[in-house]
Amino acid sequence: MNDDTKLQDFLSGMRAISPLIAAVIPIGLVFGAVAATKGLSPAEAGLMSALVFAGGSQFVAMDIWTHPASWTGIGFAALLVNIRHVLMSASLGTRMEAFSQPARYLSMLFLADEIWAMAEFRAKVARLTPAWFAGLAMPFYLAWVLSGLAGAALGAFLGDPVVLGLDFAFPAVFIVLVMGFWKGPETAAVLLASGAAAVATQHFVPGVWYIAAGAIAGLAAALVTGRSRDIEVTP
Amino acid sequence: MTVDLATLIAILAMAAATALTRLSGLVLIRHVSLEGSRRKAIESIPPAVLMAVVAPTAFATGIAETLACAVTAFAALRLPMLVSVALGVASVAILRALGL
Incomplete structure (x- = not known):
């Protein structure tokens, strides 16, 4: 270059x-x-x-x-x-x-x-x-x-x-x-899980744990929805 | 223009922690293959993290904040980032002034 x-x-x-x-x-x-x-x-x-x-x-x-x-x-x-x-x-x-x-x-x-x-x-x-x-x-x-x-x-x-x-x-x-x-319904699942977990954690746990909790919940949601999709396409 | 020693050490601790998180991802991908479902999971991390950061503001702070978040999100569908952010800030200022 x-x-x-x-x-x-x-x-x-x-x-x-x-x-x-x-x-x-x-x-x-x-x-x-x-x-x-x-x-x-x-x-x-x-x-x-x-x-x-x-x-x-x-x-x-x-x-x-x-x-x-x-x-x-x-x-x-x-x-x-x-x-x-x-x-x-x-x-x-x-x-x-x-x-x-x-x-x-x-x-x-x-x-x-x-x-x-x-x-x-x-x-x-x-x-x-x-x-x-x-x-x-x-x-x-x-x-x-x-x-x-x-x-x-x-x-x-x-x-x-x-x-x-x-x-x-x-x-x-x-x-x-x-x-x-935003990429579609799978993003909705991630956002829902992350947001709910973050709000709940912030309510009950002091400090900044809510960010890690929300991130992990969102990741878990992505893994679950990803897996169910894999099952659907498997004959 | 003074720098307190305890403050300096706290800042250095923050800097070290932040640099560690920023560099370890690079180290990680040199040793772990990221194909298939792992890559999918990695791709879901940005929205998951960003949502976790804003969720308490959006849903558990007050009506003004919740409405302003909705305005910002809606604006972001059509308008550039700067305009959306400005609309969000203006809405929250107006709604708070109204006593919400």
Whole structure:
């Protein structure tokens, strides 16, 4: 691949991520503002965004944040919230034939939900290239880190995110992504099982176990419906 | 611009946990073949995980959140992501202002 094609791919990746950047900036601002209310300095909030780069687990961390911070509790919560990345990276890893081994591992460190979803979508219609992935990931990463920093610095000036509805931007993005994965009745079974298990677990079990519970229930539903289909087609 | 030591250690723990989850999938597929029903199961993970994350907001937080989730989902059928998200955020702000 020559430099011209690489540049084209990089720019194409940037174009693909641009609407998501507009969506992530308010979420990053909210994260920073929430972090400031929990007593984190802008440097600490920015550092978390830069090193962790996983919005869901960062919001959960803010939810359970204590002083002094408990690294075991926070670290375990991050593991639990992000355990989905194991499967996301396994799935996207099969689409990275054009990547060298080091490039695969480096790319996976930037596997935020939005980046992963856009990359999976791209892989359906074109060959995934490192240049395209870099164009996708770099602006999104910068937007997340800088908006988190700005949110923490501005803090109270942003107003109450709940009144403005900005706390809802994050679930809203996930709902849009869920709709994008719709494939028919089997998806309905997965969503139903996952949603029911998550709501029930969240009601009865404290902490963030509901995410793992919902994911496992959804996976189980997929295995059950997949198996019954196998039986139907067997003569 | 200070960084507290306990906070730094907690952030590093989060970063390590997150990197571990992101890299282990790659390691996994080098050692396990993902064909047939296993691949099907893997493909069901994204909607299962995303649903688990949003379900408490959608179904167990309040009427405003439930209605706004419905608006967002419906908008996502036809409109681009940014517009759907903006509609969802606007709906939840209006519904909360109405006291729902």
